[in-house]
Amino acid sequence: MEASVDRIADPWGGRTPYARGAAWPVRTDTHLAPGTTTDEVDRWVQTASLLHSNGDAMDIAVRDGRIVGVRGRAADRVNRGRLGPKDLFGWQANASPDRLTSPLLRDGRRLVPCDWDTAMGRIAARSKELLDKRGPGSIGFYTSGQLFLEEYYTLAVLARAGIGTNHLDGNTRLCTATAGEALKESFGCDGQPGSFTDVDHADTLALFGHNMAETQPVLWMRVLDRLDGADPPRLICVDPRPTRVARRADVHLAPRPGTNVALLNALLHEIIRTDRVDGEFIGAHTVGFEELRRRVASCTPEWASAICDVPAAAISEAAGLLGSAERLLSTVLQGVYQSHQATAAAVQVNNLHLIRGMLGRPGAGVLQMNGQPTAQNTRECGADGDLPGFRNWQNDRHVADLARVWNVEPSAIPHYAPPTHAMQIFRYAEQGSLRMLWISGTNPAVSLPELGRIRSVLAQDRLFTVVQDLFLTETAQLADVVLPAATWGEKTGTFTNADRTVHLSEKAVDPPGDARPDLAIFLDYARRMDFRDKDGGPLITWDGPQEAFEAWKRCSAGRPCDYTGITYDKLRGGSGIQWPCDETRPEGTERLYTDGISWAHPDVCESYGKDLVTGASVEVVEYRSLNPDGKAVIKAAEYRPAHEEPSQEYPLQLTTGRTLYHFHTRTKTGRVPQLNAAAPEVWVELSAADASARGLAEGDLVDVTTPRGSLRGTLRITGIREGLLFVPFHYGYWDTAEGYGPSGEGPGRAANETTVTDWDPASKQPLFKTAAARLTLVRRGDGVPAPAPTTTASAPARPDGIRPTEGGPDARATQSTDVPRGDSTPDEAARP
Numbered sequence: 001m002e003a004s005v006d007r008i009a010d011p012w013g014g015r016t017p018y019a020r021g022a023a024w025p026v027r028t029d030t031h032l033a034p035g036t037t038t039d040e041v042d043r044w045v046q047t048a049s050l051l052h053s054n055g056d057a058m059d060i061a062v063r064d065g066r067i068v069g070v071r072g073r074a075a076d077r078v079n080r081g082r083l084g085p086k087d088l089f090g091w092q093a094n095a096s097p098d099r100l101t102s103p104l105l106r107d108g109r110r111l112v113p114c115d116w117d118t119a120m121g122r123i124a125a126r127s128k129e130l131l132d133k134r135g136p137g138s139i140g141f142y143t144s145g146q147l148f149l150e151e152y153y154t155l156a157v158l159a160r161a162g163i164g165t166n167h168l169d170g171n172t173r174l175c176t177a178t179a180g181e182a183l184k185e186s187f188g189c190d191g192q193p194g195s196f197t198d199v200d201h202a203d204t205l206a207l208f209g210h211n212m213a214e215t216q217p218v219l220w221m222r223v224l225d226r227l228d229g230a231d232p233p234r235l236i237c238v239d240p241r242p243t244r245v246a247r248r249a250d251v252h253l254a255p256r257p258g259t260n261v262a263l264l265n266a267l268l269h270e271i272i273r274t275d276r277v278d279g280e281f282i283g284a285h286t287v288g289f290e291e292l293r294r295r296v297a298s299c300t301p302e303w304a305s306a307i308c309d310v311p312a313a314a315i316s317e318a319a320g321l322l323g324s325a326e327r328l329l330s331t332v333l334q335g336v337y338q339s340h341q342a343t344a345a346a347v348q349v350n351n352l353h354l355i356r357g358m359l360g361r362p363g364a365g366v367l368q369m370n371g372q373p374t375a376q377n378t379r380e381c382g383a384d385g386d387l388p389g390f391r392n393w394q395n396d397r398h399v400a401d402l403a404r405v406w407n408v409e410p411s412a413i414p415h416y417a418p419p420t421h422a423m424q425i426f427r428y429a430e431q432g433s434l435r436m437l438w439i440s441g442t443n444p445a446v447s448l449p450e451l452g453r454i455r456s457v458l459a460q461d462r463l464f465t466v467v468q469d470l471f472l473t474e475t476a477q478l479a480d481v482v483l484p485a486a487t488w489g490e491k492t493g494t495f496t497n498a499d500r501t502v503h504l505s506e507k508a509v510d511p512p513g514d515a516r517p518d519l520a521i522f523l524d525y526a527r528r529m530d531f532r533d534k535d536g537g538p539l540i541t542w543d544g545p546q547e548a549f550e551a552w553k554r555c556s557a558g559r560p561c562d563y564t565g566i567t568y569d570k571l572r573g574g575s576g577i578q579w580p581c582d583e584t585r586p587e588g589t590e591r592l593y594t595d596g597i598s599w600a601h602p603d604v605c606e607s608y609g610k611d612l613v614t615g616a617s618v619e620v621v622e623y624r625s626l627n628p629d630g631k632a633v634i635k636a637a638e639y640r641p642a643h644e645e646p647s648q649e650y651p652l653q654l655t656t657g658r659t660l661y662h663f664h665t666r667t668k669t670g671r672v673p674q675l676n677a678a679a680p681e682v683w684v685e686l687s688a689a690d691a692s693a694r695g696l697a698e699g700d701l702v703d704v705t706t707p708r709g710s711l712r713g714t715l716r717i718t719g720i721r722e723g724l725l726f727v728p729f730h731y732g733y734w735d736t737a738e739g740y741g742p743s744g745e746g747p748g749r750a751a752n753e754t755t756v757t758d759w760d761p762a763s764k765q766p767l768f769k770t771a772a773a774r775l776t777l778v779r780r781g782d783g784v785p786a787p788a789p790t791t792t793a794s795a796p797a798r799p800d801g802i803r804p805t806e807g808g809p810d811a812r813a814t815q816s817t818d819v820p821r822g823d824s825t826p827d828e829a830a831r832p
């Protein structure tokens, strides 16, 4: 059956209900440029989605050397053919007329075009000069969650063993640092325990601070299809906004931002009090339960209710569902991760599963989610705070093993301290010890907290800034050298989604002008720097993506993220493959910890953990005595209030976040007509009660002010919890007259003008959820509603007179439920 659907008006498309334990039916979504038919497509080129972490597999339609559309891959385990709005329409950004097509060099106040040799020569010369005069600590790299595995790995080798700097991190610090840290704290090692197929088997789903409907629309389609099928799961939602998830939930808890640990401790309290723990699992596979029992003994629902402003009865009800679940799948995202007790809260979700024995079985799993498409790869390749292959920087044998893989002396790999996190890298640049910062595929001049400060750091004369991107972003406008990069569809590589599924993304078309793949740029730099191994041979021996992948496989061998059983050829044609995948597991591994906890032993673990309050690294001696046999660690945490509470001057709380239609700083999605029209301008969400108390109405122009700065936006009245403001963080300045910042002294448009330079002590993830703020009216809206979508959590409290969000004829996609012949997925074939 085939249908045509406006996928802006109906982002999730039609339902294909299925029963618990059954296979998720196929639905193939296709969108082609208006006027193009399937018959006119010259070829289809395999890839997966780049604008979120779900890894939706798709094929790119190519006609006359240009991308003309996409089609979901029915054979794939992740999406079974479905695509979300950003997948369906996002590819159009590739062909934007303002793509960068040649390198640019700063000449006074201007950036002027130059050739590659000049640009790369300038970068290499400055690097050598700094290495000579100031040493490796004067050079830092800040990368992305959107490059490919091969690119991160190459960057990690050249930065850590070539330059010898500890200052390499990704913007995934803002995004998934807590996911990685929480997994390390509980299981001794990164690696997603669960699988997306757990949705098919769960009887209870709990989404903690995870607006899945907007951040992972295709996974939400899977949940919707279960909810509409036989034997649907029960759904618990923890979110202060009236998200689509909240609207479908059996229990919706909308806590005061910054109180997740109190809420989770109360849920754990209830589960322990009602004796719904799995004593056998706890005894066999964990340490630390008694400490948790003591810590949450006084955390009653009534106690938490007073802190979280959630009814105690609702907390008890949620605990009842969690405690009676036989197959519980929990997911966690930014509502938990971007808070002052991020790791402490995320770890309590792991604890919930550990004390209930909900791991390693179909339907029983945790997904500490990622935000970006290749965030998992920054973590495993060592480009985001850890050593490659989840090696432990505190374990000399791990460092020696990495040195063996790279054929360098262990002393060549900095491991005197934890790898430097992004917030500290910018601090070093501010202080002046860091003199060169190479930014690839990210836009800190919009995405980092406290933008006034970030702009002044980047604009310093003494800091040599290289920016490698597709467009002249706000950050690129402040750079000394700008390098034009090729993107998805224009280069080949692999990437890994939030449930460890590796996909191949093949080159479909040429990049515009002189733009080059990020891998080619890093390799060019390595050649110019003449990095050598300890025998005098070249440090980096590969020359293209497939060779880089093979090099990475050697680095991953025997580690938790073992890729040795994956090849490009194996990824071609069929479904994605979940790591670990090696000789003994040639089809990959659907779930971790099916046979106990495997990577927490002191000799093999990626981390000995951190103090959740101070962030201090635990020493090996302490870890060995606590956990000699390598079990899962149940780590208790005490609730601590947010660092910035509302006051008389700033009476509201401000939380920033995302909308379904945009990705990051709109660098791509702002250039896609269907997506941009759905959410063209920044808005500010406020509850109806707060609006009426202040005499404000839908469409009023307001300023949101915190101690850091202000932003100006239009008011949308929604069902958000009282006392809270929400602002989407996507909007910067590239499409304004000013270019990279607010005009003059006026309020900006970017949410991060107002956010604070502060981070979770363990994961170092910045806080975006708990600023104190005030609201002031600038101008009445005169009945013109806010430019916010009506289809999402931003839906107006009173829809009367507000035009529903639609995409029109150009936003139609076909969805077909006909199963292509011979289609099956590995997980489906393995079903009982």
Ligand code: SF4
Pocket: 171, 172, 174, 175, 176, 334, 370, 371, 372, 658, 663, 664
């Ligand atoms: S918007 Fe934030 S959470 Fe989402 S991918 Fe980007 S950094 Fe991650």
